[in-house]
Amino acid sequence: MSGSGGEFMVTMRRKEVVAAMLPMQKHWLPLSNLDLLLPPIDVVVFFCYKKPRGSASGGDDFTFGSMVRVLKEAMAQALVPYYAFAGEILSNSLGEAELLCNNRGMDFLEAYADVKLQDLNLYNPEENIEGKLAPTRKQGVLSVQVFLFLCA
Structure with missing residues (x-):
């Protein structure tokens, strides 16, 4: 980074919850022994994509908003077979953590960063x-944050 360290602003545009697009029956799943022994961690995956060009037929360029809509719809479809990611971890009557598959949904955040990706x-x-580009998961099992960066 050009001498400024991690000094840039992230502005939250919108926060939503994306649930599986099909209803599901609420049920509990026990966690594995490893899940119970190891401290909880959040896995951060960071993907970057070039802005796509318009269609070959001369259609409009994709906008950030249209790409976000497509991503949210795809997430809602993916949560159908992977319904556990739309649940939440809660304590059972014995105080042990269990996964409640209730289609609570996953947090989906849309943000703007005033920094060039490079x-x-x-x-x-x-x-x-x-704390900036990776969302802090407050509820649920999965949290996704989508960014618009300054252009190069």
């Missing part, structure tokens, strides 16, 4: 990613 220091993720 200026991010991805070799030191704590500088940029934690």
Whole structure:
């Protein structure tokens, strides 16, 4: 990064909950022994894509909003077979954590970062990613954050 460290602003545009597009019956799933022994962690995956060009037939360029809509719809479809990701981890009557498959949905955040992608220091993720580009999961099992960055 050009000398400024992790100094950039992230502005939240919208926060929604995306649930599976088909209803499901509410049920509990026990966690494995490994899940119960290890401390909970959030896995961060960071994908970057070039802005797509318009269709070959001369159609309009994709906008950030249209790409977000497509991603939300795809997530809602993917949560049907992977319904556990639309649930939440709660304590059972014995105080042990269990997965409640209730189609609560996953947090879906839309944000804007006032930094050029090329200026991010991805070799030191704590500088940029934690707390800024990776969402802090508050509820549920999965959280997704989609960004619009400054153009190069």
